[in-house]
Amino acid sequence: TGYRLLIKLYSCLSTDINGFLFIHALISQILLYRILKRFSASPFISLTIYMIVMFCPSIYILRQYLAMLVLFNSIPYIIDRKPLPFIICTVIGVSIHNVSVVFFPIYFLYGIKSNWKLILALVLIFVGLKVSFTAVHYYFGDAVFSGLYDTYLYTDKYEGSNYTESYIDLCILLAYVAIAWKHILGSEMDKLLFIAMCMGFSISFAGTSLPLVGRLALYYTFAMVLV
Numbered sequence: 643t644g645y646r647l648l649i650k651l652y653s654c655l656s657t658d659i660n661g662f663l664f665i666h667a668l669i670s671q672i673l674l675y676r677i678l679k680r681f682s683a684s685p686f687i688s689l690t691i692y693m694i695v696m697f698c699p700s701i702y703i704l705r706q707y708l709a710m711l712v713l714f715n716s717i718p719y720i721i722d723r724k725p726l727p728f729i730i731c732t733v734i735g736v737s738i739h740n741v742s743v744v745f746f747p748i749y750f751l752y753g754i755k756s757n758w759k760l761i762l763a764l765v766l767i768f769v770g771l772k773v774s775f776t777a778v779h780y781y782f783g784d785a786v787f788s789g790l791y792d793t794y795l796y797t798d799k800y801e802g803s804n805y806t807e808s809y810i811d812l813c814i815l816l817a818y819v820a821i822a823w824k825h826i827l828g829s830e831m832d833k834l835l836f837i838a839m840c841m842g843f844s845i846s847f848a849g850t851s852l853p854l855v856g857r858l859a860l861y862y863t864f865a866m867v868l869v
Contacts, residue, residue, distance in 0.1 A: 644737025645705050666704060673711035681717060681831060681868050692867050706857060709739035710864050720752050721830045744845075745861045751837050757827045764840045771848035779852050807856045808847035811863050815839040818869050831868075838865035 652662050674692065682688040700707040716731035718724075728749055735742040754760040771778070818826075818839060825832045842862030849855030 644734055645708075645739070647737075666708065670700070670708055670711055673708075673715055677711065677714050677717075677868070688867050696864070696867065703857070705739040706741070706860070709735040709742040710861060712738065713742060713745045713861065714864060717831075717834065720749050720834060723753065725749070741858060742861060744858060748834070748837060748841065748862070751841075752834055760827070760837070764837070764844070767841070768844040768848070771844050775845075775848040776852065779849060779855070805847070805850050807859070808843055808850060811839065811843040811846055811859065811866075814863075814866050814869060815843055835865045835869050838862045839869060 648666075649662065652665060656662075678685040678688050696707070712731055712735045716728050719728035719731065732743070732746055735745065751760065751763060754763060815836075818836070822829075822832055826836050827833050839862065842859045842865065845862065846855055846859040849858065
């Protein structure tokens with residue numbers, strides 16, 4: 643709905659697709675600038691990682707990357723425990739790309755004060771996803787989203803993912819923990835990024851062999867731009 647509204651508003655001015663892509667890119671880069679300026683310890687490195695890993699897919703997966711940028715701009719509301727602004731950002735994200743609702747649990751995970759309870763919760767999520775991911779994947783794709791993703795789920799056009807993406811996510815996560823282990827759960831930002839990378843790895847690993855799982859995990863592994 644939100645993305646259709648954006649297109650409708652632009653269509654009142656012009657029907658030139660290049661103009662719309664320019665407006666889309668402008669919005670995206672403003673949102674990315676806000677993220678890097680506020681949360682990156684080295685914006686140049688973060689931008690380089692974005693260009694290498696994220697930029698090419700962002701050209702043809704317009705809705706998802708716009709939704710991801712909206713959601714990562716909600717980081718201050720997660721850290722400061724402001725549910726209403728976070729929900730507004732989530733609603734905007736979901737209106738752009740339905741699947742972005744997968745990002746919603748991070749608000750509650752970040753709110754866990756005890757470190758051991760947080761680790762336990764992340765482990766249980768990993769185990770739970772590994773056991774039930776196939777059923778959950780097809781249930782949400784079919785029932786919750788009313789068959790919008792049947793083209794992806796029930797055809798041979800899109801091959802299932804392999805372990806490569808999850809191993810890459812795991813390597814980044816392990817390197818992050820090894821370097822920042824003294825602060826990983828003490829610093830507000832490090833804690834949030836740690837949770838995001840754990841969730842991204844859990845989704846990509848548990849969903850191996852299923853189509854588009856890598857894109858689903860991106861809602862969390864986008865954190866690598868800041869990690």
